[in-house]
Amino acid sequence: MRSAVVVGLATVAILTGCGSETDAGGSPSQEPTASASPEPTEDATPSETPSPQAPPARPGTVVTTASSDFGTMLFDKTGQAIYLFDRETSDRPRCYGSCADAWPPVLTKGEPRADGRVRAGLLATTERKDGTLQVTYAGQPLYYYAHEGKNEVLCHNVVEYGGTWLVVQPNGEAAP
Numbered sequence: 001m002r003s004a005v006v007v008g009l010a011t012v013a014i015l016t017g018c019g020s021e022t023d024a025g026g027s028p029s030q031e032p033t034a035s036a037s038p039e040p041t042e043d044a045t046p047s048e049t050p051s052p053q054a055p056p057a058r059p060g061t062v063v064t065t066a067s068s069d070f071g072t073m074l075f076d077k078t079g080q081a082i083y084l085f086d087r088e089t090s091d092r093p094r095c096y097g098s099c100a101d102a103w104p105p106v107l108t109k110g111e112p113r114a115d116g117r118v119r120a121g122l123l124a125t126t127e128r129k130d131g132t133l134q135v136t137y138a139g140q141p142l143y144y145y146a147h148e149g150k151n152e153v154l155c156h157n158v159v160e161y162g163g164t165w166l167v168v169q170p171n172g173e174a175a176p
Contacts, residue, residue: 018145018155018165058110061135063123063142065116068153070175072117073167074137079150082106084140084174087163091126093134093141099161106135106142117170138172 062077074082114120125133166174
């Protein structure tokens with residue numbers, strides 16, 4: 001019975017375009033960020049200068065968990081499924097150009113934040129060639145699939161761009 005489910009899911013993946021290397025799409029929008037500036041207090045005199053303070057930490061992309069056909073896995077806070085690329089064996093991204101068009105990186109402008117069963121200690125970032133910060137989990141760069149809707153998981157175990165795309169479990173391992 002399990003092989004029938006896998007075959008059915010593979011068929012859905014093929015029909016939904018996971019294997020199409022020529023389609024390009026935009027990445028899901030990231031959460032806008034704002035920064036606050038400290039304001040002087042009313043009792044400060046002109047000769048007093050406020051003490052320098054470190055700027056507040058910029059909030060980053062939230063990575064959370066939800067249930068799927070593959071068990072509990074990583075999603076962003078909007079419900080977009082998150083994948084890893086098994087061709088990448090370190091935090092250095094290898095998916096650029098048409099690969100990144102089909103599989104946009106999970107980007108952040110600040111420290112990524114854990115929610116749900118995500119382990120904060122496994123979240124980090126890596127710098128891409130263009131200077132943007134890509135979220136990593138357990139040392140693996142993270143990606144979305146560009147042609148997948150919110151709360152959809154259509155592209156697990158898809159072979160494309162020289163490797164296999166897999167959903168990520170809270171322990172940092174790829175789902176079976």
